[in-house]
Amino acid sequence: MLGFASLGSGSRGNATLVADADTCVLVDCGFSLAETRRRLARLGREPSDLAGILVTHEHADHVRGVARLADHYGIPVWLTRGTAAAIRWPRGVTLCEVGAGRPFTLGSLRVEPVAVPHDAREPVQYAISSGARRVGVLTDLGAVTPAVVAHFRHCDGLFLEANHDPRLLATGPYPPALRRRVGGAFGHLSNGQAVGLLKRIELGRIRWLVLGHLSEKNNCRTRLEAAVAPLLAGRVPWAVACQERGVPWQWIDY
Ligand SMILES: [Zn+2]
Ligand SMILES: [Zn+2]
Known part of the structure; x- marks a missing residue:
């Protein structure tokens, strides 16, 4: 499984x-140590269960808690050279360099880092396999590239960004520069772009889809549902990961 x-x-x-x-x-850790422990416990895990932390990029919402968690529990961290250089590390943390297009093995898992267009130093996202099963974690990208489609095409489970609704972004509280950043080719996927990706992958294979990284200011469940329901209804079970509660375990069995 x-x-x-x-x-x-x-x-x-x-x-x-x-x-x-x-x-x-653990892919990324944007929470404090205490908060991470609390949230892990809610999912029946503790930090000592973690074989490693895979980091996608250096933005605070993804790395705020990585250094302390890794340092405190002696957990190795996997990340690109560019991401590693953008973060201050305590001495003693084990950093393992990864690169897009260079898969590696971590315990029983096979991990494929995939380059994505995002405004960070060297961002990647991860496709992770165990035996014949494959899960994709895909957030923080401004555009769907051919490499993204190629690596996330055959997933059994997918955690996918649906960051904003373009109309809410255009009329929302963000200043123009931030609006351009979020909506730009190195920003975040809109609901429509997420649907665009889902149309290009093997949707029939997906047993569980989670839509996440929703903007609290520029998206809402009603808009998201309106965008994805025509494609997903009756075909793919899906859920939304929220800021406070995330989403519980979902297992893909052999
Ligand atoms: Zn982010
Ligand atoms: Zn980011």
Whole structure:
């Protein structure tokens, strides 16, 4: 079996668990140490269960808690050279360099880092496999590239960004420069872009889809549902990961 769960998702913090029967990893950690422990416990895990932390990029909502968690529990951290250089690390933390297009093994999991267009130093997202099963964690990208489609096309489970509704973004409280950043090619996926990706992948294979990294100011469940329901209704079970509660474990069995 292979499964995933979210500790919470949104601009105030992101962290996603991916595990099979033998190995459990955390993708990003945007929460404080105490908050991370509390949220892990809610999902039946503790920090000592983590074989590693996979970091996607250096934005605070993804790395706020990584250094302390790694340092406190001696958990190795996997990340690109560019991301590592953008963060201040305590001495003693084990950093393992990854690169887009260079898959590696972490315990019983196979991890593929995939380059994404986002306004960070060297951002990647991850496709993670156990045996024949494959889960994708795909947030923080401004555009769907051919490489993204190629790597996330055959997933059994997918955690996908649906950050904003373009009309809410255009009329919302963000200043023009931030609006351009979020909506730009190196920003975040809109609801419509998320649907665009879903149309390009093997949707029939997906057993569980979670939409996450929703903007609290520029998106809402009603708009998101209106955008995705025509494609997903009756075909794919899906849920929304919220900032406070994330989403519980979902297991894809053999
Ligand atoms: Zn983010
Ligand atoms: Zn980001």
